[in-house]
Amino acid sequence: MESMRGILHKTSVQEAHERQAAAFGPPSVAGQKRDWSTSLDDAERKDSPFGSGSGYGSGFGSGSGLGFAPASASQGPVRFQKALYLPQTAPRLSASRIVTANASEDASEYTQRRIFAATPSSSIDPELSLAHPVYKLPPQLVHNFASLGIKQIYPWQKSCLKGPGLLTGDKNLVYCAPTGGGKSLVADLLMLRRIIEEPETKALLILPYVALVQEKVRWLRTVVQGLAPNIDPGVLEKQKANSIWRLRPDHGSLRVVGFFGGGKIRSTWQDFDIGICTLEKLRAVVLDELHMIDDDHRGYLLELIATKLLSLEQPIQIIGMSATLPNANLVAQWLNAHSYETRYRPIPIEEHLVCEGKVYHIGTNGATAHKHIKVEEISQGQVIPTRHIEASDHKEFRDPVLNAVVSLAYETAMMGYGSLIFAGSRSICESDARLISRVMPQPHDLDSATMDKRMDLLSELRSLSTGADPVLEETVLSGVAFHRTSLAFEERDLIAEAPARRVILHNARMGREYVGPSMLRQMRGRAGRQGKSPVGETYLCCRQDDLEQVLDLMYADIPEIASCLNTENKRVQRAILEVISVRLANSHDSLLDYFSKSLISYTHDREFVETCLRSGLEEIHDLGLIVNDSYSSFTATQLGRAIVASSVDPYDGVFIHAELTKTLKAFVMDGEMHILYVFTPVQDFGIVVNWQVFRNEMDALDESGLRVLRFLGIKPTDVLKFARGVPLKESTPEEKELARVYRRFYLALQLRDLCNEMPIHVVARKYDSPRGSVQTLAQTCQGFAAGMIKFCEQMGWGVMAAALEHFSDRLMAGARTDLLALAKIPFIKSRTARVFWENGYRTVGAIANADPKELVLVLMQAQPNKLRIKGKADERYEEKLLAKANVISASANRLWQVQLQAEIAEE
Template structure:
């Protein structure tokens, strides 16, 4: 074991803590809030402990008579790694009525295809190609559940004649139904297209990978002319399988600029799907669309983005062409109403292949609540629990460690530890990023010591830590402490690369505990044997019933765990609200279109711009197809349309001629094309109009400010940083400040602690300018190849937030370029296009060509440049083994491990170098062909 110790080195944070301990006293507090973390209320912070305590680890194994003691020292000897022990969990043998959970252990609940041959995907009733059936079988899907069969055989569904709205629990296999119907439309009607719409980028990326595996080897029938067009398309120039079914992802921050002609199946975020449909309606290519899948349909009443789902569905219903709409959700209480709106067959099931047992934990006592959403015979009540009239099933003993004096935290740690000791994974939901990190740290300190792990597990975790350190951002300091113990956290403060590595390692069983924020419950796919809720709050507020269902639905996974369990851990003070939440009905969804949130104005402008409605009568008819007409009375809808129409007319976005015909103005069309809200579009137009009169072109700050999104990112400005960056601006940058109305004297006062005033409309607009400029400074550094983690440290922001800013700005920049093109500002569009490329590459102008090659980002591109590989052709002609040496230079944070790990590392780099070489060769050939064509 001593040799293994020598292979690891301390993290920079640990070394700093040791130096600080020797110089000024004790180390920093584990779980101490970073300045950018979400602020917690007293109820959530009083349970966060100080790091110190015992050097002995106690592991409480299930069914054991007592804890097993490990006395060996950990690999990391810093003060932050002092070992703690989890509390023992005692079974009280409380009687429980037989449940589906307990019965499932005795007999199988799912019929097989030997009993019902229609559960076999190869059955003629589904008419699926043998290759597709084979692909599903290779992914472990050889038969379907009875509910899936019954759903698919609904009237007109397999032929595409009828729409479908269906509900199934999370983990019940609902996605497969939509996938089969969508694939049938594309395969049975050649040269047609389908859209699959998901709410989050992470889900889009995951679905793209999955569906590409599903359609592997399936050919799309194309006529010769269409095939040649596809081959000439930019997205397929680097891919050899031109005639197979093409699955393309559309999301903000994507590097590939795909178009309608580049796909057979598009998997999109809400915003990208709406933009695609608008464009296709305008150029009449919408006639190729045959199927649209609306996942997470319950989000239609989300205040921020739900209206986009309603806009999309309403447009599709208004088109006079056959489009099969497939809507699905795990939580849709008024599914029949939604089905009526979409003219769809409705189907609902509560079947879940993996049963879930639900529990409540309060003051260390574990109470059985119910199974698979079915409540226990009697609802738990506050007074009965307080008086001891309800018998708990288990008891989590108190802890002697002061870190675990909070009973909620003690329960979370003990339950997670018990699950890991059984060899299963647990997913913990916490109310903020800081609680996520604190929980991960403390749980890692009760896990078995590193020298107790088997070599295979240790090797996998060391590989994961090595991968994290090899990222351009390096490894997060908290992950450095926790990963080797099988514990990690997952929240938006991490970069997407870090989150992907964590999710993959958890899914593979390398990590046994993952702590995530509640807000990511619907955006991640990390099933677990046990889901543990550290309170039921998101920030200060309690989550809603639908969100609670989403989180608890992550428990259990077919093929990995025979059962699932959920534990909601709460304080005595919160017990009444938590019980109300647990037993609350899921609220019925309704249209969120209204004039107050400005969504109706956006809807009216879009439909007039794409000319689906050009008069009062046609506008009224169009909105009769919208959900608002099914969830609100006629007078409400009439008033919304009247006031919304007047507002966008007053803004100069539409005109009404003498024949009462509606038409979008140039500004109105530009706003729709750029996918911004009408009021944001008017603000952008005013700013750009002013900019055109005095554009500061001898620097980059003005263009970068134009690229910065106008919406509020919820950022907190560090005014000292703002002042320092302002003082360092050159003459060009100072002129931009003056142009924007930012006064250096005001910034100096703000840096000294004077609060930013936002009382009047003028003060609010100026505050908006300050925030945009602060973000523009970050974009400037990113464009000049400063790594994300350095930008985050410099501006006191999470690394994930900086990365999200860069990705959001790429999409916003593309929208601004379209805005300028539609306004006839060609020169401005050209200037912005160049900076958009730099923003996407994260590099200066000289590296833009190299940055088009996969795996070559800003920092890596600069290393290639400095090693003499300054063109795509130079990389194309290089031996991949030579490229490995360059890639090694680009990863200075790589964990150096001798022997087999070293060989494995070089193998991974060689595989990456081969991809780089092949991609560079294809890009180079395209360049040569273009040069020959010009000659």
Template sequence: MESMRGILHKTSLQEAQERQLAGQKRTWSTSNGDEDRKDSSSGSRSAFTATTAAPASASSQSSVRFQNALHFLPPSTKLSASKIVTFNASEGPSEYTQRRVFAATPSSTIDPELDLAHPVYNLPPQLVNNFASLGIKQIYPWQKNCLKGPGLLTGAKNLVYCAPTGGGKSLVADLLMLKRIMEEPETKALLILPYVALVQEKVRWLRTVVQGLTANLDPEALEKQKANSIWRLRPDHDSIKVIGFFGGGKIRSTWQDFDIGICTLEKANMLINTAIEDSSISQLRAVVLDELHMIDDDHRGYLLELIATKLLSLEQPIQIIGMSATLPNANLVAKWLNAHSYETRYRPIPIEEHLVCEGKIYHIGTNGATAQRQLKVEEISKAQIDATRQIEESSHKEFRDPVLNAVVTLAHETALMGYGALVFAGSRGICESDARLISRVMPQPHEVDSKTMDKRMDLLSELRSLSTGADPVLEETVLSGVAFHRGLNDLAAGINLPARRVILHNARMGREFVGPSMLRQMRGRAGRQGKSPVGETYLCCRQDDLEQVLDLMYADIPEIASCLNTENKRVQRAILEVISVRLANSHESLLEYFSNSLISYTHDREFVEKCLTSGLEEIHDLGLIVNDSYSSFAATQLGKAIVASSVDPYDGVFIHAELTKTLKAFVMDGEMHILYVFTPVQDFGIIVNWQVFRNEMDALDESGLRVLGFLGIKPTAVLKLAQGVPLKENTPEERELARVYRRFYLALQLRDLCNEMPIHVVARKYDSPRGSVQTLAQTCQGFAAGMIKFCEHMGWGIMAAALEHFSDRLMAGARTDLLELAKIPFIKSRTARVFWENGYRTVGAIANADPKELVLILMHAQPNKLRLKGKIDEKYEEKLLVKANVISASANRLWQVQLQAEMAEE
């Protein structure tokens, strides 16, 4: 869903001072693009909106009434929020005026083992000091009890544990993982997270945690590490190396480059497959599986199962640490992973839960427990139960919908009290609409103190300087302290946006209701240690949805099960991977392998054998494996290429057919053909605007038209489609051709992105949701890397080289002339273009420039930067000078590497 909440823009010093006890995650996160950025001012009264990634069609239809509301008044017209009447005076004047005093954690003088310096944990003093500098001096009793579980501190036993969001569960995994690599020389650990934003956030956190810590390396290994190019770029040569692995990362790191690798699911699976094949997997000693409940996610959860099953099949000591906030059958999962199981419901900040229906607010309970009993539909419908508060009807026609009025009013009340609100909405459209409407009831820029306004304007300037540009709607809202993010999952799963209130604009994702697990994840975002004494959740719904909403609020979290089966093609992928990396090569050894998988614990043996037999037949018929007279299986060249590129078997067969044709007539005198090859085979649920397709087709040059003909796309067919003739998809051949048409439509978008067109402009041009275009921009980089590996494993070296040359443009989002500059931090495509136009066209030129000269270029790169009238720019220039110094230092390091490489060639 989409959400809204208070965003803080802090200095690194402020961040360090505000980090709290017991492994609380960092207080902010910067993700891909401008959508994960924060608002300003630690004291700002602001809100933040996020969305469910609903299909575009559902989003547009479900948000019509909210979008229409935006056109009644100009965006600058001020609206007012409704009043809230309190019925029960015994609750006190306001929840916000109460300051409940309770200990954040028991003192170590009461229990000395709550001190991280206690000998039982055997942690280096430097690590203890690092945690203390981040505000973590003692741990919670549940963390102590969990860590002291049988064989955990020594690494002899695996662990599966559950703890509520905000309860400090990350610290347990961090400590166990760090102990493994510090106590065993030359070993490695992997921490696996579901989303890129979480990976980036965790990399920053752990790099701070391990600062000054030395990895255990013998002298010979140390010299080998220092010879590595990535190692040379790091000033702290001897410290533990924390590297992030995710699609679109600029540095192409390898297994040998890290001590702790923090990965997305896909990257972790690829790393492990490669390490098993070349036997370097023997260095692995710890693997953390975060968000373990996602294992039964229909789309990506199976990767967690594949990873864990492979690790269990290895004959070496690897401590597996799985954690989740919602894992009802944790004991079964622990049995599968041969792990100690631990569960706690402790949460340092209590959460007060509420239901809002037709403007009436009902108190449900605290931390998921009902106050007396479950509310019933008829009690609310017939006013048989008293509401604690009432949101008055609005005089504005924009707020006639009582759900929307409740969302806006509650967000506004939260912000006025100095806290942040996180609002989840059901679609991208509703998310943006909520953000705009909330911004119109917030104090306007001229009503906000100059310090806060200055920070917000600096943030807006930074957003405008990004390669993606600033979202037009975000430009409307950010100065009022409101921002939004078009993606539910990473926010609900753990991007650390501490908010006093979580407000749900209904409980839907698109047209469907969210599940109980997702609802708990979203509500668990409320309240953070050190930010507010209590957290609050408000689920706002209409009368027609009341029965389903109440059922959802009181529903038990469903038990997780394996999602491997032949219908969703996951078993086929699992079998192909196992055979390709040679963990099993016969029917019997495959059965033994799958006995280590969760599928054998949630399904009977007959089902597993049926899946195995059927899956083997399918991938054999696809030409991905062969078997000899001894009934041994081996992956074909195509099968190995599919595994190496991390695509699904059926997608891999489609890609192979496409590339085989491409090799016969690769159109090299333009960019459209290579862009098509780099375009992911998923269609992201897009709906093609055939009029736009026709117009772009008409504008293609001769090279582009040859690509159309080569792909089988007929201009006459496109003209008919633009006139309203439906796209035929009745036969397998028609479906394959339709896939080509959709993929080419995405390739046109990718072309514009690589030519420095901002994401929001591309979205508007192609009538596509901005989130879909941003997903394309992010996904294509990882997909391109996969295509290069695919070609290498197929023996198509020339094709791989051609793709490798162009892939840097995907990384930079820029034309070829800017690629060298785009390697420097803070120089995105738009900023790189300004540097180029001002004569700084090489890394060396920037490295040899005075940082004060670079400040002028950075200022020129932000022509739309806002200013308060009469405000002196000294403060802003100081910030730019800090950035210029970072750019200069980074350019110098890159330049030195270039010089060393040139000297080595002479």
């Protein structure tokens, strides 16, 4: 170790780059600054070394779209001496000219601002100040909000907060406000009031996506910085004595913890004040995106959580919010809540329709400029377009919809603003990005500040452990990026920050189907942001053939939400089993009483509810998940409790039980494929198997792996047929079950490579899958693995649970066993952990005692194909790595202290 560390002390930044190049090949020249006189040889002009990506278009549902940075922030283009070399793989194109047809009808920025009266200030209405006594907020909290730019609230927020019993926590709240209207602040203030006023209580915040959880954790930690909880001194001293290692250096602040993923969170109930957690000593629960309650896949979870809260005899304030909740009053009635709705939006949004190159002004913020426009009114010229997009001479832009998308995006960039384009598939998204990048100004036509930002972004993308999307590499330097589920999480975070003045929809389809009114409103609501752009604009571009459906969609009302609990989707069965298992109800009458508190009783009649309950009880009884005694009371069986503990659906749980029971009789323990197969989720991922890859991986399996194939019923001869193009049959129930086994094994092969430190982007390329899908698989498997461990524990299968526990750690670390200790440190996972190990840092203590500047050199070696940059860009890069190294050092020190105290306690 000492000799290796000595080498590191001598290693310079340049030598670290050279060592990386020797190990992983020469870095790409994309994104490097070069003098225009510098010439590149043919080798430097090759395409990105990351290969081609493939996968599924995320469509509208997950926010798939393109982002376009302003072409220049200056008054005019400024040339600079050192520029980026951008390989020209296709000739430059030009965007079509957009002509104003009737200036008097085209709303200007001035007319838009005139429509919306200026928001009153706190000098006019003192109660708009967060420091006003009516809100009873601590001065430190008011100061923290002010440092984040929030010094006063909007009038609607004041009216909402002052609703009956809300500030005191005596009444629940359901409210609806447009995206960008400031609805999250209301929930934050009410939640913080509860835990500040009542020491030792907790708040639960429920969000639909992991990325939102992570973002909210960062935000709230900043909000509560230095905000001391009102803890009794005696209680604090007791905590210090019993668990001193749990106290953070900033224990004077309220503690915010995010709970997600595989359930391996080390924090306990005592370690946080705000978090996503189990139901216990709660005082406030925030349900964001409440409209998702009728989502077919996860909506029932929101409903069951709220129903359980309503069934508990505890004073818990429920705060539900949404941007699109048409029947908010009904939801408020269900939750026994005060209802508040506003359509106020600080940034006005002008809405337009584009068809055959003609731009029609539809309205402002949902207030239509005309009555429902008919197709015949447009075709007969009764509705006058405000602008016209000229036809293009380029064959690439013969499609008028594409031409409109490109021209509107280009126009936005030339005005110095960003735009967001939604596309209905991955291929359209990538094609739009490439084509728009070809009309954007070349690097030498832009100012150095703009290009430095793009360089930084490209550098960040290339330095990710997942590598960079090859299409993004082509387009980022032209100010074009896109956002979809096939990208890695880190890529989405990096490119999701830029605000959009203009939202452009490339048609209104998701795949072949039209999007719904609710989704359309959410996408259009992304235009404009307070403090970023004075106005927002939306343009829905469509073909003539789609015009009638698109017009109906634009004017359609948002459908009312309803409970998604029913017997067909098996949600009622899950709900009944869960309630009986946790003993909230154990008889037919008590189950009826429980369901009377659920949304299903407010959106369906009593007969429907009783039918669902009766049918659901029969099904889970026949599955052996519940039994009823002589007193007609229901009790969950051991299998029923295991299914609830593992958070799987009843029918999936029965399938898992059958497979594990079989596995226990002949578990292949001399390899890792069998246990990885057990880890693979049973639900359908929409995976498309590349049978040639499956065949190649099957041929490379050792004897242990082949025994797993035989055990699972996978026939090598069938795999060979599928690789030759014979389709996989899925007609009968038996064929469907076998097809699920084949797909699970294909995913298990990917998990095997991830656990053996193969980088995500390499796994994605190897198995012909999007990097984002591979990353999602790894994350989902962590949660599923945690569920399987609980399943085995509930069933009394201790040996199986212990084996799964070990591999669960490896799955989370993405590394072999020898690196598990290092992988507990933030930023050190998989390949990065291996680089630390190979450089002599093989224990947490070694990293804790190292100078962070030494760690920077190791981190540089761990970056895949890191760009070679010079000057200020080099300094910025080193600063970022040093900041990361400081976090690693601090975290390693904390872990090391815990280890030392544990060793002392054992002596």
